[in-house]
Amino acid sequence: MWAHSLTAQDYQDLIDRGWRRSGKYVYKPVMNQTCCPQYTIRCRPLQFQPSKSHKKVLKKMLKFLTKGEIAKGNCEDAPMDSLVEDAVAGDFALINKLDIQCDLTTLSDDLKQSLASAEKTKGRGPQKEEPEEFAPAPQREEKLWSGEPSQLMKVLTVPKPGKGADLSKPPCRKAKEIRKERKRLKLVQQSPTGPLRGPQGQGQAPSLGPPKAKCNQPKSLEDLMFDSLPEDAAHKLEVRVVRSSPPSAQFKATFQESYQIYKRYQMIVHKDPSDKPTMSQFTRFLCSSPLEVEKPPDGPECGYGSFHQQYWLDGKIIAVGVIDILPSCVSSVYLYYDPDYSFLSLGVYSALREIAFTKQLHEETSQLSYYYMGFYIHSCSKMKYKMWMF
Structure with a gap:
């Protein structure tokens, strides 16, 4: 349908039901007719x-901002440090981690094809012999590959003599x-009273109270993203x-520069x-x-509507994120972004x-607590970054 005008709540109700907009054109895929099923996903x-x-x-990004140029390898928008099989196996975990409306049968069929292509990509079939350093356990020599994703498992191996951990020694400690x-x-040794003596006459370390809980909590997204830069960055x-709609003065002033980046992209x-x-x-x-x-008075300071994040x-624009x-x-x-900076994985x-911006808006407006990434199409390679995001 063509939307001449929509309130923010109208579009919120539509987007919660699987609709999306492209400009003023608002549409919803017919899942049983489209060639590529499109699943609505959102992040918390x-x-x-x-x-x-x-x-x-x-x-x-922090290293680039701090020190300048970094090695510009063959970088894509999505981090590709994981194996292809890891990404494919993560598809099932994606269903649980995201609010995703999906047809499990369609995903299962796609996964089988992805796993098969992953094997060909790595140049090894399921019957390839194990490396010389490992000897398969006799009880696991039966065929392990049945073609189902859930049947993919690693062969249990035992190390040859002289290889692996020494069981006669205590386990390693950090x-x-x-x-x-x-x-x-x-x-304890520097204490004036010396080590405490137990009933058996053996030295005992004094109790220093209950063990403290680990305080080394993982860094939040904001801590990692907004880590302070040195003055000489x-x-x-x-x-x-x-x-962007209606266009603000700053949007109009940067329109030509933004368009040229879009064109090159x-x-x-x-x-x-x-x-x-x-x-x-x-x-x-x-x-x-x-x-x-x-x-509205209870909404974010910037208000509701359509925006560009530049x-x-x-002093120059290198990327623009279009958001509602x-x-x-x-x-x-x-x-869209300047291709010269693709090495920064700007996608x-x-x-x-x-995501961090959504959390910031949530502090102003408590009901604003979701981040929509648009449709996820499992068979489209350009959509894989959405899976790797979560």
């Missing part, structure tokens, strides 16, 4: 914990634990939120011909919006920034 930012891959992206134990014993990154990343990403197409797709401007690096701020969520519409980084 208040419970979100960054993964190891997320931390790598944030640390890479160096941190050993240092704490040494410090504890040193404090090589670069400065700033994120500005500007209203479409041509280099999506291989569009030079005459396709026109200014009118850009305006219709990412600037025009049916959402009305609303600034990522400014050293609604009564219950922040909806991510699109992201993942911007999603993390938008």
Whole structure:
């Protein structure tokens, strides 16, 4: 349908029922007819914990801002440090971690194909022999591969003589634990009263109270993202939120620069011909919006509606995230960036920034507590980053 005008709550009700907008065009996929089922997904930012891959992206950005240029390898938007099989196996975990409306049968069929392609990609079949260092246990020599994702398992192995841990020795301990134990014993020996004597005449360390709970809690997303930079940092990154519909003064002032980045992004990343990403197409797709401007007293300071999040690096725009701020969520519409900075994994980084932005808005408006990433299409490789995000 064509939406000439929508209140924020109207679109919130639609988006909760599987609708999305592209400019002023609002649509909902017919799941039993479309060739690529599109599943609505959303994230709970208040419970979100960054993964190891997320931390790598944030640390890479921090290193770039602090020291300057970093190695520009073959980087994609999604962190690719995991094996293909790990990503495929994580599809089932995705169903539990996200609010996802999905057809399990369709996903299961897609997973089988993904697993088969993963085996071919790595150049090894399920019957490849184990390395010489390992000998398969006799009881596990039967066929382990049945074609089902749930049947994929590692072969139990036993080390050859001279390999592996020495069972005659005590298990290894972390160096941190050993240092704490040494410090504890040193404090006991330096005590004026000396070590306490037990009933058996043996030395006992005095009780220092109940063991303290571990205080080394994992760093939050904000701690990792907004870690303080030194004064002599090589670069400065700033994120500005500007209203795109109706266009604010700052949006109008940066329109040409923003459009040129979009044009280069479409041509280099999506291989569009030079005459396709026109200014009118850009305006219709990412600037025009049916959402009305609303600034209720109990809402966020910026109000509800459509916005562009501009990522400014050293005084110039390098990326733009198109978002809608609604009564219950922040909806991510699109992201485009300068291809020269693709080595910074801006797709993942911007999603993390938008999650942090949602948490910031939640502090102003308690009911705003979700982050929508649009549709997830399992068979589309360009959508895989949405799975790796969570």
